[in-house]
Amino acid sequence: MSLAPRAVLIHRTTEYEELVARHGTHGQAAFFLASRGRDVEEVADRHRRVRRALAEVTAAVPLTWRRTTVERADLERFLFAPEDLVVVVGQDGLVANVAKYLAGQPVIGIDADPGRNPGVLVRHRPRDAARLLTAAEAVGTGCDELTMVEAVADDTQRLVALNEIYLGAPGHQTARYRLGLDGDGGAAEAQASSGVLVGTGTGATGWLRSVWRERGSALALPAATEERLVWFVREAWPSPATGTRLVAGELAASAALTVTVESDRLVAFGDGVESDALRLTWGQTVRFGVCGQRLRLLG
Incomplete structure (x- = not known):
């Protein structure tokens, strides 16, 4: 029964x-x-x-x-x-x-x-x-299958979110890291910024859209059910040691954005919930990409 x-x-x-x-x-x-x-x-x-x-x-x-x-x-x-x-x-x-x-x-x-x-x-x-x-x-x-984003650290920590995942320094200090793209062909870029935002089409109705509009980005924001993510680096700082070449882009279903920590402490949290965060430190790597999990939302 x-x-x-x-x-x-x-x-x-x-x-x-x-x-x-x-x-x-x-x-x-x-x-x-x-x-x-x-x-x-x-x-x-x-x-x-x-x-x-x-x-x-x-x-x-x-x-x-x-x-x-x-x-x-x-x-x-x-x-x-x-x-x-x-x-x-x-x-x-x-x-x-x-x-x-x-x-x-x-x-x-x-x-x-x-x-x-x-x-x-x-x-x-x-x-x-x-x-x-x-x-x-x-x-x-009648269910829409909404795309989600995930971040997976090299120590097996994993975070999933429906809107976006933010990686940065706790307390609003400058985040230092190396950022690279799978298959980019170029070396990862050392950056100093206010953090990295990676999100979905659902997230593109909120925080991601505000960054996209403020920047006047030409990127096409994804639909909520589309297996594609967009990402933005917030306020990247150019210096002799840090660059601004990689500040925005998109990730197809099989692609990944990789961040290697060069700060004493960075955190990654999803959908604004800071209490549930990945804790990262020097030398750790975290990969962002489309999550295999979907949210089944009744339309």
Whole structure:
């Protein structure tokens, strides 16, 4: 007898909940915000919308299914099962946060606060949850296979991200390293910069796009399902010892960007989560490329 599907509802603590946890009561949180020219009701209204959305989605889960709820901070300790259907209730970034923990489970993105989120990954409304859960149970139905990026260090550390991976120095110091491309034919270039950003077509709707626009780059940004990455070096510094020849490019499915550390300490983290990072030091090499893993997002 096969197990009934399990709906895994992912959410994150709201700004209002964080404020009350920090200041103790609603009144103290209101006083704190008022002292800075803000109204607590603005934050509380968003909290109520998110909670209503979560309640509506929870009620839409079929009674014969199993269900569980996971807060974002607990994702790294949660064990996903092959039969899970993942429902993210929140912002686009929350889908990216959960992506690296999955192995092909379909994901439904529910926009908990329409009008504040771009809706790139949280594409649906809470009222659609019942229909979407039924559709997601049919394997392969209407899912986009979104490309992910990975970084693999020479000591077997590995990091996967949906949007982008950033490599740089902690604390915003200058990062020093040697950067090279597979099959480039030229020697790796020593660089000093604010770091290296490698991302996907999904990431090209966020941080990557801001760098691309600011630089006026002629690179064609990839689509979310395209097996191609783009990369940028941020603020490369030309000097007698460091160059600026390799500052942007693209990586096809089989290509890799290689960085050899020439600093006492560099870190690489994905999708803005600094707490989950590769820790790298002198002489270590890390390779960036298209990840074999995909995020299956219900369209």
